[in-house]
Amino acid sequence: xxxxxxxxxxxxxxxxxxxxxxxxxxxxxxxxxxxxxxxxxxxxxxxxxxxxxxxxxxxxxxxxxxxxxxxxxxxxxxxxxxxxxxxxxxxxxxxxxxxxxxxxxxxxxxxxxxxxxxxxxxxxxxxxxxxxxxxxxxxxxxxxxxxxxxxxxxxxxxxxxxxxxxxxxxxxxxxxxxxxxxxxxxxxxxxxxxxxxxxxxxxxxxxxxxxxxxxxxxxxxxxxxxxxxxxxxxxxxxxxxxxxxxxxxxxxxxxxxxxxxxxxxxxxxxxxxxxxxxxxxxxxxxxxxxxxxxxxxxxxxxxxxxxxxxxxxxxxxxxxxxxxxxxxxxxxxxxxxxxxxxxxxxxxxxxxxxxxxxxxxxxxxxxxxxxxxxxxxxxxxxxxxxxxxxxxxxxxxxxxxxxxxxxxxxxxxxx
Numbered sequence: 437x438x439x440x441x442x443x444x445x446x447x448x449x450x451x452x453x454x455x456x457x458x459x460x461x462x463x464x465x466x467x468x469x470x471x472x473x474x475x476x477x478x479x480x481x482x483x484x485x486x487x488x489x490x491x492x493x494x495x496x497x498x499x500x501x502x503x504x505x506x507x508x509x510x511x512x513x514x515x516x517x518x519x520x521x522x523x524x525x526x527x528x529x530x531x532x533x534x535x536x537x538x539x540x541x542x543x544x545x546x547x548x549x550x551x552x553x554x555x556x557x558x559x560x561x562x563x564x565x566x567x568x569x570x571x572x573x574x575x576x577x578x579x580x581x582x583x584x585x586x587x588x589x590x591x592x593x594x595x596x597x598x599x600x601x602x603x604x605x606x607x608x609x610x611x612x613x614x615x616x617x618x619x620x621x622x623x624x625x626x627x628x629x630x631x632x633x634x635x636x637x638x639x640x641x642x643x644x645x646x647x648x649x650x651x652x653x654x655x656x657x658x659x660x661x662x663x664x665x666x667x668x669x670x671x672x673x674x675x676x677x678x679x680x681x682x683x684x685x686x687x688x689x690x691x692x693x694x695x696x697x698x699x700x701x702x703x704x705x706x707x708x709x710x711x712x713x714x715x716x717x718x719x720x721x722x723x724x725x726x727x728x729x730x731x732x733x734x735x736x737x738x739x740x741x742x743x744x745x746x747x748x749x750x751x752x753x754x755x756x757x758x759x760x761x762x763x764x765x766x767x768x769x770x771x772x773x774x775x776x777x778x779x780x781x782x783x784x785x786x787x788x789x790x791x792x793x794x795x796x797x798x799x800x801x802x803x804x805x806x807x808x809x810x811x812x813x814x815x816x817x818x819x820x821x822x823x824x825x826x827x828x829x830x831x832x833x834x835x836x837x838x839x840x841x842x843x844x845x846x847x848x849x850x851x
Contacts, residue, residue: 441483441721445756448476448718452711453751453799457821466706473714480718492720499598500716502676503755504709506594507547509664509679511705514548516657516690518697521650525561525643527628530570531621533557537578538617544661546583546590550803551698553578556650558814563642566631571811571818572827573624579803580795581620584613584788588665590801592749592758592790599762600776601783603669612788612843619835654694660686699810708802715756726763736768738844742785746793746836750828754794754801761786785844793836796828797821 451472456463463469484492523529533553540549557574561567583589585606587597593606635643660682667678694700735744745761762778765786770779778786794801798808798821811818819827 437487437489437721437724439725441480442725444476444480445715445718445722448473448714449756451476456799456805466703466710469707470710473710477714477717480720484720492724493717496716496720498672499595500713502598502672503591503595503716504712505676505679506588506664506668507545507591507708508705509683510545510548510588510661511551512683513657513660513664513686514544514552515698515700516654516660516686516694517552518653518694519552519556519650520648520653520697521556521559522562522646522648523556523560523650524647525564525632527625527632529560530557530628531625533560534573534577534624535617535621537574538582538621541578541582542585542589543665545588546579546801547704547803547806549582550574550579550807554807554810555698555814558811558816561816562814563639563646564632564635565639566634568817568819569624569627569631571807571816572824572831573620573627575804575807576795576828576832577617577620577624579807580801581613581616581792584609584616584791588668590791590794591755593787595755595759596762596776596783596787597668599759602775605775606787609784609787612784612792612839615839615842616792616835619838620831623831653697654690657686657690704802704806712755719756719759722760723763726760727767729767731768733764735764738781738785739840741765741782742789742840742844743836744789745786746789746796749790749793750796750800754790758786758790761790788839788843792839793832795832797825 455472481493484490533556537549537553540552543549544552554574557570561570580590583593587594587601587603587606589606593601596606597603664679664682667675667682669675670678735741741761741764745757748757748760762783765778765782766776768779768782770782773780775783795804798804808818808824818824
């Protein structure tokens with residue numbers, strides 16, 4: 437394939453990164469997102485057909501359908517679970533919220549866990565004044581790092597599963613997950629404790645007098661989530677049949693009040709479906725070229741793969757970034773254990789980089805902007821786009837360095 441065929445992929449990712457900031461009102465409409473995705477995807481589709489390589493479109497379409505089926509099922513089912521209440525906004529309570537989210541992210545995805553917990557987390561802290569740090573850490577822990585342990589947790593890992601990575605392989609990332617989550621929870625607890633100590637008497641009194649027990653509505657959806665998780669283990673197309681069956685059952689059986697309490701809307705999942713349709717088409721030439729010429733790029737160590745996959749995941753969506761480096765690693769010779777044709781040492785670095793560093797900006801992972809939007813509507817002050825990046829660099833940067841020294845400094849792939 438021609439190297440020029442990679443250009444639409446790069447331009448589509450650039451559009452996704454720039455247009456929400458440059459023309460936010462234009463970007464709000466899913467129709468316009470569909471237009472942008474089509475503009476960049478259509479030339480590649482025509483190019484592949486003219487080159488008599490249409491089988492790549494069929495393979496990518498197959499993968500896209502499986503990918504969007506999982507995301508849609510988790511999004512729709514978790515949207516039918518409403519957690520309402522207002523607890524005492526003490527540091528230990530807030531830390532417990534984040535810890536719960538880090539676990540749930542591996543069962544219902546980072547998007548599902550974020551949407552389930554964010555409103556009750558914000559309601560709990562609504563009487564406090566010093567809350568600027570809270571949405572930031574929520575994004576770090578629940579919307580990103582928490583989903584490192586299963587293919588259900590974050591879209592990049594599910595794409596790896598579709599490419600042949602065993603479902604339980606990601607459990608090997610537990611030491612990285614535990615290190616990152618423990619460090620973030622410890623930093624948050626100290627930060628939140630200092631902020632809590634600065635709260636005025638009136639704020640603390642209001643917090644104590646507005647306590648409501650947590651109420652869980654739509655809990656039957658947990659059974660549907662269990663069905664969806666079981667369905668993931670099935671082969672195509674039964675996997676997708678089960679996922680959509682569970683999602684449709686949730687939509688049919690969930691009371692409208694639960695959806696209203698969650699501010700439920702189809703808009704986010706439609707947005708993801710449209711953009712990823714374009715991504716799955718335009719990335720075909722890039723992935724094939726990386727498979728053929730990956731060894732020529734001089735990228736061969738876990739450190740390089742961790743930082744490069746993570747760096748791109750910071751500003752481009754982490755799912756296509758994962759696939760890009762997965763294909764690059766697949767083109768390299770491996771001297772140690774392999775997983776799905778990729779050096780296990782490199783696959784660990786790619787997985788951790790893509791998932792963890794999706795937290796570095798609002799556009800690195802889908803739930804990030806959702807959490808910011810919900811926090812803004814709840815009158816919580818959140819950082820600007822570049823302000824958030826500053827906090828990510830200051831807080832997460834040193835943790836990435838620690839992870840590098842502990843887990844990714846083993847030299848060449850397979851060593």
